[in-house]
Amino acid sequence: MCYFDHQLWPCGWWKWGSFRGQCPKEYRTGETCGLKLIYNTYLEPQVCKHCEQIYKKQRRVAKMAEDVKRWRCEGNRRATVEKTEREMMELNLQINQLWTEHEIRRHAINY
Template structure:
């Protein structure tokens, strides 16, 4: 039951902050008992790092889709289009994985 700061972003992402107080159960200096309680919650105004990474990847996918659309109209770039489409699939997989991790973190309690 030691006390820590708690950071919370608008999207629901959170993390433990700095150590603030030791509970009476732990008698050793500098040690914690293992149970974390919130001392103070700080609401962060900006986007969390996970959401920022997801938005960057989504913008990159949108750009690649525009490029593929343009290249399809131009013709004779079949290899480039195929390579870009594979990259889009990889990025979509990464985005889905990041969203999955984000949702798990929002609903979990870390120790």
């Protein structure tokens, strides 16, 4: 039951911060007992790095979708459209994976 700072972002993402205090169960100097309690919670105003990665990928997918729509109207870029659609599918898979990791971390007690 040693005490640590705690950082919390608006999306629910969190991480442990600096060590702040030792509990009476641990008698060795500089060692922790392994149980973490929150000493202070610091609320971060900006989005977490994980969400920023997700937002960047979503903006890229939106731009690609716009390009594909425009290219289809032009009519002579079939290979480019196919390549871009494959990239969009890969990016959507990456976005889903990042959201899954985000939700797992958000609900984790001991991460």
